[in-house]
Amino acid sequence: MEKKKIYVLACGGTIAGRAALADDLTGYAAGQTSIDELLEAVPQLADYADVQGEQFCNIDSSDMTEALWLSLANRVQEVADREDVDGIVITHGTDTMEETAYFLDLTVHTIKPVVLTGSMRPATAISADGPLNLLEAVQAASWPDLGKYGVVIVMNSTVHSARFVEKTDTTHADTFKGRQMGCLGYMQDGRPRLYQQPLRKHTWSSDLAAPKELPAVAIVYAYVGLTADDVRRLAQGKVGLVITGLGHGKMPESVWHALQPLMEQGLVVVRAARALGGMVTQVPAYDGTVTADSLTPQKAKILLQLALAHTTDREKIQAIFDAY
Structure with missing residues (x-):
């Protein structure tokens, strides 16, 4: 079987990090290792795909910016549109990986697999997780049907949807x-097993x-005070404005009163929740707001x-x- 052609865009992160000691798992510097x-x-990557790499950026993902998102989305789209590319892997720091994945999930229009991966331990660490994560990300991106599932994160042998993951x-x-x-x-036996x-x-x-x-x-985080x-x-x-609300997207009464004139002036307010699960849906008490459903x-x-x-x-935004 002919090997798939996988394009890797490297963005830095812990997977490209280095520390002075092999047992230092937190005091490392991210984004120190090149894509090459x-x-x-x-080297096992060559057993599964023809891999080409590009250094898009090399940063700690806590330094990710919206400008970089826009550039990355455009670059991923350019690569996805190429006939000589079957799938895309993006190496990325974990701190903002879920946000980058979701941004690409919404803005890159392709049926080809787009997989983000990274690591929780630097490249210099004992039992570094980056090499296996990268291998499994390339294996996943080589499976054509994965593109039907949108942008995914593959780490720790698990495949996650960009919309659900955090x-x-x-x-x-x-x-x-x-x-x-x-x-x-x-990930099992070199391919994704999806349910x-x-x-x-x-x-x-x-x-x-x-x-x-x-x-x-x-984003405003609701809290007592x-x-x-x-x-x-x-x-x-x-x-x-996104309100990280209490319970079912609630907020202090004084805050709600302050928001209403701002909404009349055009501010769009979305109610989300700080709870660890569940949906935020419409209630009469907060008429005029947009609800985030299950999005973080x-x-x-x-x-x-x-x-x-x-x-x-607002009605179109809610839609x-x-x-x-």
Whole structure:
């Protein structure tokens, strides 16, 4: 069987990190290893695919920016449109991997597999997890049907949907989880074994596109002591606001009163939740807001930004949240 052609875009992160000592798992510097070094460290890649690499950037993913997202989405689209590429792997730091994955899930329009991977231990660590994660990401991207599932994260031998996944542990290798939705499947015997498929719009079915610039949106975390003035300050200069609400997307009464005149002036408010699961849906008490469904606040922000790039109509934005 002819090997698939896999293109690897390297963005740095822990998988490209180095520490002075092999037992130092937290005091390392991310983004120190080049894409050529990453590929050379896993010669088994050649057994599964013809792999080509490109250094897109080499950063700690805590330094990821919206400008880099826009450039990355455009680059991934260019590579995906090439006839000589069958799948794409993106190496990335884990701190913001779920956000980058979801942004690409919405803005890259392809049926080809797009897989993000990284590591929780630097390349210099005892039992570094990066080499196996990279190998399994390439194996996954070589499976053509994976593209039907949208952008995925492959780490720790687990396949996660970009929409469902989030980082849940600061240091342990088994950090990515899909909350109540679960994972899509697992890597076994050199290929993905999948058990469910996302039904919301993504990649090849997405109508959203990466604009030249993302609209300004902020996230407000609700807590005891949050004041109306806090929210007004965060809302200054913004066209959208995501409320990480209490319970079913609730907020202090004073905050809600402060938001209403801002909404009348055009601010779009999305209600999400700080709970570890469940949906936020419409209730009469918060008429005029958009609800995030099961999206985490950080992903609701991304979808709101892309929606606002197309429309400022709240009903149309809610329809986008219902579809994606």
